[in-house]
Amino acid sequence: xxxxxxxxxxxxxxxxxxxxxxxxxxxxxxxxxxxxxxxxxxxxxxxxxxxxxxxxxxxxxxxxxxxxxxxxxxxxxxxxxxxxxxxxxxxxxxxxxxxxxxxxxxxxxxxxxxxxxxxxxxxxxxxxxxxxxxxxxxxxxxxxxxxxxxxxxxxxxxxxxxxxxxxxxxxxxxxxxxxxxxxxxxxxxxxxxxxxxxxxxxxxxxxx
Numbered sequence: 001x002x003x004x005x006x007x008x009x010x011x012x013x014x015x016x017x018x019x020x021x022x023x024x025x026x027x028x029x030x031x032x033x034x035x036x037x038x039x040x041x042x043x044x045x046x047x048x049x050x051x052x053x054x055x056x057x058x059x060x061x062x063x064x065x066x067x068x069x070x071x072x073x074x075x076x077x078x079x080x081x082x083x084x085x086x087x088x089x090x091x092x093x094x095x096x097x098x099x100x101x102x103x104x105x106x107x108x109x110x111x112x113x114x115x116x117x118x119x120x121x122x123x124x125x126x127x128x129x130x131x132x133x134x135x136x137x138x139x140x141x142x143x144x145x146x147x148x149x150x151x152x153x154x155x156x157x158x159x160x161x162x163x164x165x166x167x168x169x170x171x172x173x174x175x176x177x178x179x180x181x182x183x184x185x186x187x188x189x190x191x192x193x194x195x196x197x198x199x200x201x202x203x204x205x206x207x208x
Contacts, residue, residue, distance in 0.1 A: 067136030
Protein backbone atom coordinates (compact mmCIF):
# COMPACT_ATOMS: atom_id res chain seq x y z
CA UNK A 1 0.00 0.00 0.00
CA UNK A 2 2.73 2.44 0.97
CA UNK A 3 4.70 1.41 -2.13
CA UNK A 4 1.71 2.15 -4.38
CA UNK A 5 1.22 5.58 -2.87
CA UNK A 6 4.90 6.37 -3.38
CA UNK A 7 4.71 5.36 -7.06
CA UNK A 8 1.61 7.49 -7.62
CA UNK A 9 3.41 10.42 -6.02
CA UNK A 10 6.42 10.01 -8.30
CA UNK A 11 4.17 9.87 -11.40
CA UNK A 12 2.39 13.08 -10.31
CA UNK A 13 5.74 14.83 -9.84
CA UNK A 14 6.89 13.72 -13.30
CA UNK A 15 3.69 15.06 -14.94
CA UNK A 16 4.11 18.42 -13.14
CA UNK A 17 7.73 18.69 -14.30
CA UNK A 18 6.80 17.98 -17.92
CA UNK A 19 4.06 20.62 -17.83
CA UNK A 20 6.56 23.18 -16.55
CA UNK A 21 8.97 22.42 -19.39
CA UNK A 22 6.20 22.86 -21.98
CA UNK A 23 5.25 26.31 -20.64
CA UNK A 24 8.93 27.37 -20.55
CA UNK A 25 9.83 26.52 -24.17
CA UNK A 26 6.43 27.27 -25.74
CA UNK A 27 4.66 25.38 -28.48
CA UNK A 28 6.54 23.65 -31.24
CA UNK A 29 7.10 25.76 -34.39
CA UNK A 30 6.49 24.22 -37.77
CA UNK A 31 9.05 24.78 -40.52
CA UNK A 32 12.61 26.14 -40.28
CA UNK A 33 13.39 28.70 -37.61
CA UNK A 34 15.14 31.88 -38.81
CA UNK A 35 18.41 32.43 -36.99
CA UNK A 36 19.45 35.94 -35.99
CA UNK A 37 21.93 37.41 -38.48
CA UNK A 38 21.20 34.71 -41.06
CA UNK A 39 21.10 35.83 -44.70
CA UNK A 40 17.62 36.04 -46.19
CA UNK A 41 17.43 34.80 -49.77
CA UNK A 42 14.67 36.23 -51.95
CA UNK A 43 13.61 33.84 -54.70
CA UNK A 44 13.88 35.11 -58.26
CA UNK A 45 10.62 35.69 -60.15
CA UNK A 46 9.61 33.09 -62.67
CA UNK A 47 10.87 33.68 -66.18
CA UNK A 48 8.38 34.80 -68.81
CA UNK A 49 8.34 35.42 -72.50
CA UNK A 50 7.83 39.17 -72.32
CA UNK A 51 10.33 41.32 -74.22
CA UNK A 52 12.60 43.16 -71.75
CA UNK A 53 12.33 46.93 -71.63
CA UNK A 54 15.17 48.99 -73.07
CA UNK A 55 17.37 50.38 -70.32
CA UNK A 56 18.35 54.04 -70.84
CA UNK A 57 21.99 54.53 -71.64
CA UNK A 58 23.95 55.87 -68.70
CA UNK A 59 25.26 59.38 -69.27
CA UNK A 60 28.44 58.39 -67.40
CA UNK A 61 29.30 56.01 -70.26
CA UNK A 62 28.53 58.52 -73.02
CA UNK A 63 31.60 59.47 -75.07
CA UNK A 64 31.80 63.00 -76.33
CA UNK A 65 32.08 63.80 -80.01
CA UNK A 66 31.61 66.39 -82.71
CA UNK A 67 28.57 68.60 -82.08
CA UNK A 68 28.20 67.95 -78.35
CA UNK A 69 27.86 71.08 -76.21
CA UNK A 70 29.46 70.89 -72.76
CA UNK A 71 29.70 73.12 -69.71
CA UNK A 72 32.97 73.30 -67.77
CA UNK A 73 32.94 74.70 -64.25
CA UNK A 74 36.00 75.27 -62.07
CA UNK A 75 35.24 76.05 -58.44
CA UNK A 76 36.17 79.63 -57.45
CA UNK A 77 37.57 80.28 -60.93
CA UNK A 78 34.95 82.16 -63.01
CA UNK A 79 37.47 82.86 -65.78
CA UNK A 80 37.81 79.12 -66.32
CA UNK A 81 34.06 78.42 -66.34
CA UNK A 82 32.66 78.21 -69.87
CA UNK A 83 30.36 76.50 -72.36
CA UNK A 84 31.84 74.99 -75.49
CA UNK A 85 30.77 72.95 -78.49
CA UNK A 86 33.04 70.17 -79.71
CA UNK A 87 34.44 71.06 -83.12
CA UNK A 88 34.71 68.91 -86.24
CA UNK A 89 38.21 67.95 -85.17
CA UNK A 90 37.03 66.87 -81.71
CA UNK A 91 38.61 69.74 -79.75
CA UNK A 92 37.54 72.82 -77.79
CA UNK A 93 39.44 76.02 -77.18
CA UNK A 94 39.83 76.49 -73.44
CA UNK A 95 41.05 79.53 -71.52
CA UNK A 96 44.79 79.40 -70.65
CA UNK A 97 45.09 75.87 -72.06
CA UNK A 98 44.33 76.45 -75.73
CA UNK A 99 43.08 73.46 -77.72
CA UNK A 100 41.96 70.53 -75.59
CA UNK A 101 41.11 67.13 -77.10
CA UNK A 102 37.57 66.16 -76.08
CA UNK A 103 36.28 63.64 -78.59
CA UNK A 104 36.23 60.05 -77.33
CA UNK A 105 36.30 60.97 -73.63
CA UNK A 106 33.48 60.64 -71.13
CA UNK A 107 32.56 63.67 -69.02
CA UNK A 108 34.42 62.18 -66.04
CA UNK A 109 37.53 61.46 -68.12
CA UNK A 110 37.48 65.03 -69.44
CA UNK A 111 37.20 66.36 -65.86
CA UNK A 112 40.32 64.43 -64.90
CA UNK A 113 42.16 65.54 -68.05
CA UNK A 114 41.42 69.24 -67.49
CA UNK A 115 42.24 68.91 -63.79
CA UNK A 116 45.71 67.58 -64.62
CA UNK A 117 46.30 70.30 -67.21
CA UNK A 118 45.30 73.07 -64.78
CA UNK A 119 47.35 71.54 -61.97
CA UNK A 120 50.42 71.67 -64.20
CA UNK A 121 51.41 75.30 -63.56
CA UNK A 122 48.05 77.05 -63.16
CA UNK A 123 46.14 75.96 -60.04
CA UNK A 124 47.22 74.07 -56.91
CA UNK A 125 44.11 71.97 -56.41
CA UNK A 126 41.52 72.65 -59.14
CA UNK A 127 37.98 71.33 -58.73
CA UNK A 128 36.53 70.70 -62.21
CA UNK A 129 33.02 69.67 -63.19
CA UNK A 130 31.96 68.81 -66.75
CA UNK A 131 28.32 68.39 -67.78
CA UNK A 132 26.69 67.74 -71.15
CA UNK A 133 24.29 70.53 -72.07
CA UNK A 134 23.30 69.25 -75.49
CA UNK A 135 24.10 65.98 -77.26
CA UNK A 136 25.24 65.83 -80.85
CA UNK A 137 22.39 65.14 -83.26
CA UNK A 138 21.08 62.12 -85.07
CA UNK A 139 19.56 62.42 -88.54
CA UNK A 140 16.27 61.13 -89.88
CA UNK A 141 14.98 61.36 -93.42
CA UNK A 142 12.66 59.78 -95.92
CA UNK A 143 9.01 59.19 -95.16
CA UNK A 144 8.64 61.26 -91.97
CA UNK A 145 6.73 64.51 -91.65
CA UNK A 146 9.65 66.62 -90.41
CA UNK A 147 12.97 65.18 -91.64
CA UNK A 148 16.19 66.69 -90.35
CA UNK A 149 18.65 66.53 -87.47
CA UNK A 150 17.61 66.32 -83.82
CA UNK A 151 19.65 66.36 -80.59
CA UNK A 152 20.38 62.89 -79.28
CA UNK A 153 18.84 61.80 -75.98
CA UNK A 154 20.23 58.92 -73.86
CA UNK A 155 17.97 55.89 -74.17
CA UNK A 156 16.57 57.07 -77.52
CA UNK A 157 14.80 54.41 -79.59
CA UNK A 158 13.81 54.42 -83.25
CA UNK A 159 10.14 54.72 -82.32
CA UNK A 160 10.87 57.85 -80.25
CA UNK A 161 13.06 59.30 -83.01
CA UNK A 162 10.19 58.96 -85.49
CA UNK A 163 7.88 60.70 -83.04
CA UNK A 164 10.33 63.60 -82.73
CA UNK A 165 10.26 63.89 -86.53
CA UNK A 166 6.46 64.24 -86.56
CA UNK A 167 5.62 60.61 -87.27
CA UNK A 168 5.47 58.57 -90.47
CA UNK A 169 3.84 59.77 -93.67
CA UNK A 170 1.01 57.84 -95.28
CA UNK A 171 3.44 56.36 -97.79
CA UNK A 172 5.95 55.08 -95.20
CA UNK A 173 6.74 51.42 -94.70
CA UNK A 174 7.23 50.35 -91.09
CA UNK A 175 9.22 47.35 -92.35
CA UNK A 176 11.65 49.26 -94.58
CA UNK A 177 13.47 51.36 -91.99
CA UNK A 178 17.27 51.45 -92.09
CA UNK A 179 19.90 52.88 -89.77
CA UNK A 180 23.34 53.95 -90.98
CA UNK A 181 26.06 54.18 -88.34
CA UNK A 182 28.81 56.83 -88.51
CA UNK A 183 31.17 53.97 -89.48
CA UNK A 184 29.06 53.36 -92.61
CA UNK A 185 27.42 50.16 -91.40
CA UNK A 186 23.78 49.93 -92.54
CA UNK A 187 21.07 47.56 -91.29
CA UNK A 188 17.32 47.15 -91.23
CA UNK A 189 15.94 48.21 -87.82
CA UNK A 190 12.87 47.52 -85.72
CA UNK A 191 10.99 50.25 -83.86
CA UNK A 192 12.63 49.19 -80.57
CA UNK A 193 16.14 49.68 -81.97
CA UNK A 194 18.37 51.88 -79.80
CA UNK A 195 19.66 54.97 -81.62
CA UNK A 196 23.15 56.37 -81.05
CA UNK A 197 24.63 59.85 -81.61
CA UNK A 198 25.42 60.48 -85.25
CA UNK A 199 23.12 57.74 -86.57
CA UNK A 200 21.26 58.39 -89.82
CA UNK A 201 17.75 56.92 -90.06
CA UNK A 202 16.15 56.33 -93.44
CA UNK A 203 12.42 55.58 -93.76
CA UNK A 204 11.64 54.03 -97.13
CA UNK A 205 8.38 54.24 -99.05
CA UNK A 206 6.12 51.19 -98.96
CA UNK A 207 4.91 49.31 -102.03
CA UNK A 208 1.16 49.57 -102.60
